[in-house]
Every structure is written in structure tokens, then in C-alpha cells.
Amino acid sequence: MTEIRTPRLILRRWNDDDLAPMAEINTDPQVMRWIDDGSVRDLEHTAEAIEQWEEEWDEEGFGLFAVELLASGELAGFTGLYVPDFLPEAQPDVAIGWRLGSQFWGQGYASEAAHATLEFALQDRGLDRVISISRVGDDASENIARKLGMALERETTHPVYGFPLYIHAIDLTEFDA
Template identity: 65%
Template sequence: MTEIHTPRLLLRRWLDDDLVPLSEIHADPDVMRWVGDGAPRSFEETSQDIEAWEEEWDEEGFGIFAVELLGSGELAGAVGLYLADSPPAIADQVAIGWRLGRQYWGQGYASEAAQATLEFALQDRGLDRVVAVCRTSDTASANVLDKLGMRATGTAQDPDTGHDLRVYGIDLTEYEA
């Protein structure tokens, strides 16, 4: 079972007990406003998300981690890698993404988890490149991407929602652990 320990977090595969707390995170409109179409997700949709993430782990050898606080065991959210299908600018590339419960914002957890995930991608999984997208108005995610050393490489438009996106990328040769 793939696990990553950081100073404050455990990144791990999903457990049955994670469904309720992740559903609560997904039900928060403030959390979900930057994800997909911005709509909160139902309990059933969250269950389907976890199932799909676990399938990607089995098929690709990477996926979305559950983010657990080491001190309390609380589920703080999700971070990880996925094979992007959209927008076309990053289709078929490995992308990094995250979402954390609102009470965990502003404490450096997203940067800590994303840094560990990027290191996992480039060093453990041997990927040559990782990409990301965020809405142009999502300054918090852009700040995390900057901290990761990812560079803005262009813009795109989400074909499903019409949102303007900034595209980021980092190659193994540019990565500094």
C-alpha cells in the first residue's frame, strides 16, 4: 500500500471510513467552487469519485491520495495525480490536483501534500513531467503551484464550463527536491 509521510500529514489510499468526511468536504460550496463546474458533490458522487480514484491507482500506479492529519487522524481532503482528459492542452498527461476542507486552508497543508505528491511522481514513479490547471481567478492554487516550482506555460478554456484556466508544468530536469 502506497503511503507518504510528511512532517504533519499522511498521504494514503482510501478507506471506507473516509467517505463521510470527504462527502462533507465535497458538500461545501466554498471548497468545490474551484473544482469542475463548481457545484457541491453528493454523497453518491463522492463515493463514485473514491471508486474511480482507487481504480486509477490500480490501473496507472498513481492516483488521488487521502490526506490525513498525523496528529488527529482527521481526513483533511485529497491530493494526487490523475491522467487528464481535459482541457485539450493537458489531455493524456499526468496532472496534480488537490482539495482540502475549508478548516484546513491557510495552514500550508496543500503545499506540503502537493510537494510530497510531486516528489512521488517525479522520483518514485519516474514520470518526466507533471502538469496542472487552475482557474485564472484561483490565486490560492496558483500560489501552491508557484511554491512547487511549476511554471505557467499557457492558458486554456475548460470545454465543459467555459472557465478560463492557466496551464502549469514542470519537467523532471526542472524539479528541485
Template identity: 65%
Template sequence: MTEIRTPRLLLRRWSDDDVVPLSEINADPAVMHWTGDGSPLDPDATAGEVERWEEEWDDEGFGQFAVELLGSGELIGAVGLSVVADDLPGLPSDVEIRWRLGRQFWGQGYASEAAQAALEFALQDRGVDRVVAVVRVGDHASANVAEKLGMAAEREITHPEQGHALQVYAIDLTEYAA
């Protein structure tokens, strides 16, 4: 089982017990505002999301991690890697890093801490050469996390279905190692 420990967090694979606490996070409109079409997810959609993430782990050797606080074991969200959706223009088979934390965990550096561990996992353990972050324009908190990871703004694209502007940040292995 793949696990990563940071000073405050445990990043691990998903279990059935994670669906309820993740459903609570996904039900918060503020959390989901910048994700997908901005709609909260119900428990069935959340269970499907976890199932897809676990399938990606099996298929790709990486995926979204369940993120929990080391001290309490409380699930605080999801951070990890995914192959970019086919519908996003100009990002063929890039690996994307994503993060989503419960609102009560914002502003404490958890997203950056977990994302840094996931980025290192991608570039050093899984042999990924390039990682992107696709951030909705206006989501300043996520843009800040991408920049803390050393990612550079590369270009802006438009989501083909939802029509909103997305900023693509990127880093490759040579930039990460420098």
C-alpha cells in the same frame, strides 16, 4: 499499500471510512467553487469519485491520496495525481497534480506540503517526466500552491464544456531536479 509521511501529514490510499468525511468537505460550496462546474458533491457522487481514484491507482500506479493529519488521523482532503481529462485541449495524457482540502485546513500550508510530497512521488518514484497543474483563472490560492511547487505558468486554455479560463502550470523532471 502506498503511504507517504510528511512532517504533519499522512498521504495514503482510500478506505470506505473516508467517504463520509470527504462528503462533508465536498458538500461545502466554498471548497467546490473552483472545482469542476463549481457545484458541491453529494455523498453518492463522492463515493463514485473515491472509486474512480482507486481505479486509477490500480490502472496507473498513482492517484489521489487521502490526506490525514498525523496527530489526530482526521481526514483533511485529497491531494495527488491523475491523468488529465481527455476533454482538455493540448494536454494529451499529461499527469496532473490536484489538491482539495476542507476549508478549516486552508491557509496552514497543508496543500503545499501534501502536493510537494505527491510531486516528488510522481517524478522520483513513478518515473513521470512532466506534471501539470490545471488551475481555474482567479483561483489565487491554487496558483500560489503551483508556484510553491516550482511550477511555471505555461499557457491558458478554455474548458471546452464549462467555458471558464484555465491556467496550465508545468514542471518536468529536469526543472524539478535543478
């Protein structure tokens, strides 16, 4: 089982106990405002999403990690790698993404988890390049991408919702572990 430990976090595969806390995160309008059309997601949708994330692990050898606080065992949300199928122009790149509950914001957890995930992608999984896709205006996500050493590559438009997106990128030669 793939697991990464950072000074404050455990990044791991999903288990049944993660469903309720992840569903709670997905029902927070503040968390979801930058995701797709901004709609919150219910328990059923969250269960389907976790199942898909686990399938991606099995098919791709990477996926979205459950992010657990080392000190308390609480599920803070996720960070990890995914294939951005919704954005054909980004193919064949692999993207890094994150979503934490709002009570975990502003403490550096997302940056810590994303850095460990990026290191995993480039050093353990042998990817040469990783991108980040964020909505224009999502300053917190753009800040994390910059902290990872990613550079703004281009602006594009979400093919379904029509809002502008930024694509940041980094390749192995630019990564500073």
C-alpha cells in the same frame, strides 16, 4: 500499499472511513467554487469519485491520495496525480491536484502534500513532467503551483464550462526536492 509521510501528514490510499468526511468537504460551496461548474457534490457522488480514484491507482500506478493529519487522524481532503481526460489538449501529461476542507486552509497542508506528491511522481513513478490545471482567479491553487516550482505554461478554456484555465508545468530537470 502506497503511503507517504510528511512531517504533519499521511498520504495514503482510500478506505471506507474516508467517505463521510470527504463528502462533507464536497458539500462545502466555498471548497467547490473553483471545481467544474462550482456545484457541491453529495455522498453518492463522493462514493463514485473515490471508487474512480482507486481504479486509477490500479490502472495507472498513481492516483489521488487521501490526506490525513498525522496528529489527529482527521481526513483533510486529497492531493495526488490524475490523467486530465476532460482536457484533451493536456494529453499525455499527468496532472497534480488537491482539495482540502476549508478548515484546513491557510496552514500549509496543501503545499506540504503537493510537494510530497510531486516528489513521488518524478522520483518514484518516473514521470518526466507534471502539470497543474487551475481556473483563472483561483489564486490559492496558483500559489501552490508556484511553490512547487511550476511555471505558467499557457492559458486555455475548459471544454465543457467555457471558463479560462491556467496550465502550470514542471519537469524533472526543474524539480528541487
